[in-house]
Amino acid sequence: SGSRNRSACALCLGRSPHATGSCRLANIWSGEPARCYRGDGNRIYNPSRVSLCLRWQLNCGCSDTTHDSTHECSGCGARAHGAQLCPLAE
Numbered sequence: 001s002g003s004r005n006r007s008a009c010a011l012c013l014g015r016s017p018h019a020t021g022s023c024r025l026a027n028i029w030s031g032e033p034a035r036c037y038r039g040d041g042n043r044i045y046n047p048s049r050v051s052l053c054l055r056w057q058l059n060c061g062c063s064d065t066t067h068d069s070t071h072e073c074s075g076c077g078a079r080a081h082g083a084q085l086c087p088l089a090e
Contacts, residue, residue, distance in 0.1 A: 008089040010044055010057035010074045010082075011036060015090045028075070029090045036074045044074050057083040 009020040014029030024038050036044050036052065044052045053069035055062035061082060062071060072079050075086035083089060 007059060008075075008083050008086065010052075010054060011038055013075045013083060013086060013089040028088060030088070032088075035077065043069075046070070046072060046074070046077065059084050 006015040006017070007020070008015050009018065009023050009029075011020075011023045011034055012025040012028050013034075014025075016029070022038070022042060026034055026037075028034050036046050039045050039051075044054060044057070046052055050072075051069045052074055053062050053064075053067065053071050055064075056069075056071045057074050071082075073081055073086050074083050075088040078086070
């Protein structure tokens with residue numbers, strides 16, 4: 001089983017074993033700067049300081065349209081997918 005079987009971290013987009021729920025790396029797995037950052041309460045924020053939906057970043061996705069977190073990929077900013085399907089993910 002390779003790293004592709006592991007979920008990508010919503011912040012660094014890496015699939016190596018690490019504490020993905022609290023990752024605060026400034027760069028993604030490839031060495032490029034991370035697009036987002038982790039702030040208070042382990043929330044992930046985009047460059048405009050908008051809180052992203054963490055469930056959207058998971059394989060299961062999120063269908064909730066009533067919360068105030070944005071459905072946007074933490075890796076590239078696309079609204080069609082989350083971190084798991086991001087082309088920048090490891």
